[in-house]
Structure formats: C-alpha cells, structure tokens
Amino acid sequence: MLSSHLGRNLPRLAFALIALLAALLVLTACGGEDPAKGRTPQQVLAAAQNHLDETSGINFSLASDDLPEGITTLKAATGTLTRQPAFEGRLTVPVMGAEAQVEVVSVDGVVYAKLPFTTSFQELDPAKYGVPDPAALIAPQTGISSLLPATEDVKIGKSVRGGADNDEILSTYTGTLPATAVQKILAGAEGEFDVTYIINDADELTEATITGHFSGEGEAAYSYTLDVTEYGVEKEIAKP
Numbered sequence: 001m002l003s004s005h006l007g008r009n010l011p012r013l014a015f016a017l018i019a020l021l022a023a024l025l026v027l028t029a030c031g032g033e034d035p036a037k038g039r040t041p042q043q044v045l046a047a048a049q050n051h052l053d054e055t056s057g058i059n060f061s062l063a064s065d066d067l068p069e070g071i072t073t074l075k076a077a078t079g080t081l082t083r084q085p086a087f088e089g090r091l092t093v094p095v096m097g098a099e100a101q102v103e104v105v106s107v108d109g110v111v112y113a114k115l116p117f118t119t120s121f122q123e124l125d126p127a128k129y130g131v132p133d134p135a136a137l138i139a140p141q142t143g144i145s146s147l148l149p150a151t152e153d154v155k156i157g158k159s160v161r162g163g164a165d166n167d168e169i170l171s172t173y174t175g176t177l178p179a180t181a182v183q184k185i186l187a188g189a190e191g192e193f194d195v196t197y198i199i200n201d202a203d204e205l206t207e208a209t210i211t212g213h214f215s216g217e218g219e220a221a222y223s224y225t226l227d228v229t230e231y232g233v234e235k236e237i238a239k240p
Helices: 002-033 041-054 133-140 144-150
Strands: 056-063 077-081 086-095 097-106 110-113 122-124 152-162 168-175 192-199 206-211 221-232
Touching: 002 192, 041 086, 041 144, 041 168, 056 133, 077 122, 077 133, 122 133, 122 192, 133 144, 144 152, 144 206
Parallel strands: none
Antiparallel strands: 056 077, 056 221, 077 086, 086 097, 097 110, 110 122, 152 168, 168 192, 192 206, 206 221
16 A cells, blocks of 8 residues: 555655755755855946956947837947957947848947948948947946946845856846936936846856936836857957
C-alpha cells in the first residue's frame, strides 16, 4: 500500500524537489551577493558614469515604443559613438504617418545626413529638429553619462542574472531627473522624469529607461530606452 502511494505521488514529489533546488540556486546566485559592494546607490551611479566617460566608444540603441501620434521627434537611433567625439549610425523619425530612416555621420562638430530619397550625404543642423548633435551623446558634460550624477532620490531595486551567458548580476536603480538634465539630449523636455537604470556587476550601465514630457508639458508623456550593447569600441569615423 505504501509503495503504491509513493508510486502515484513520485512525479509530484520529484517536481517539488526540482522547484526547491531551482529556488535555492537563485537565492545562492543573487540573494547572497551585494551588487552595490557596500556602496550607496549614488556611488554605484558615479562608477557607471566613470566607465562611460573613460571608454573609447560604445555601440548603442535608443528607441521610444510609445511615441504619441503627431509627435515629430526622434523615434530611434542606433550606431556607434567614439571618443573623438564622433557618431556613425541611423536615426528614425516619423514623417507624415510613416517612419524615415536616415543615415547619419557626425565628426569634427559637423553632422552629415543621407536624407530619404537622396543618394549622398549633406550637412544638417540637428537643432532644427529638436535633437542634439548625436556625437555629443558621449561627451561627459552633455551626453548619456551626465544623466547619472543628475539623478535624484536614487533607490536600488532587485538584482537578477543576465548577460549573454547569464553570468552577470544586473541591478536596477530608480530615481528622477530634472528637465535641465534631460534637455541636454532633447531640448523640448519639461517637468520631472522617472528613470530606471540597469547596471551590471562591472559597474557598466547597460540600459536606461526615461519617462516624461520630452516634447513639453502640454504634450503626452512617453519613454525612451537606451541600450548600451558594447563598451571599449574602437572605430575610425571619417567625414563621408
């Protein structure tokens, strides 16, 4: 009778044991480690800022998945930033209900773009479109890294395993950004912005999501998510 009872319940017991072991592995992997290494959240963000300011270059993408209808501003960007400073990549902007992808090179303080239905690059003033020189995104005073020290009310959230081989500890930090900080990236920003950073155990910023009124307080709020996919990039970017 006992063996029969165990036989019927063995699959359930085995499943419960596997679930318990999996939970213990997760706790061992994340719960017993201090991703901040005894530092305050502000100190972790300062370390992430330092990595961005010292790297030779990054590959990155920036995108908004909830851009309100009628807003004609940057929807997405992807490419390479180098310390020259220089940028080479592609910008996506909404045009008359569609999306236009524009090849862009910025070097020596001049922005060149290959506009839709054209075959050659021409000089472009990005300020006319409410966006900065994309090469400025790597500059310490005006770029991505400048957002980190400007973040207020920083709090640490949960940590999870991640990375290409699931061998990194990724930690979440939340806070708020004043409009003056965000305006360096998009000039129309107004009001306070919510921000969430994901930082790996090497103190590298891997993702940032910023939500607020990028096109002015009279317009709907929306989000941009920045993904930094590679640090230490070395690439010669020349005038096209």
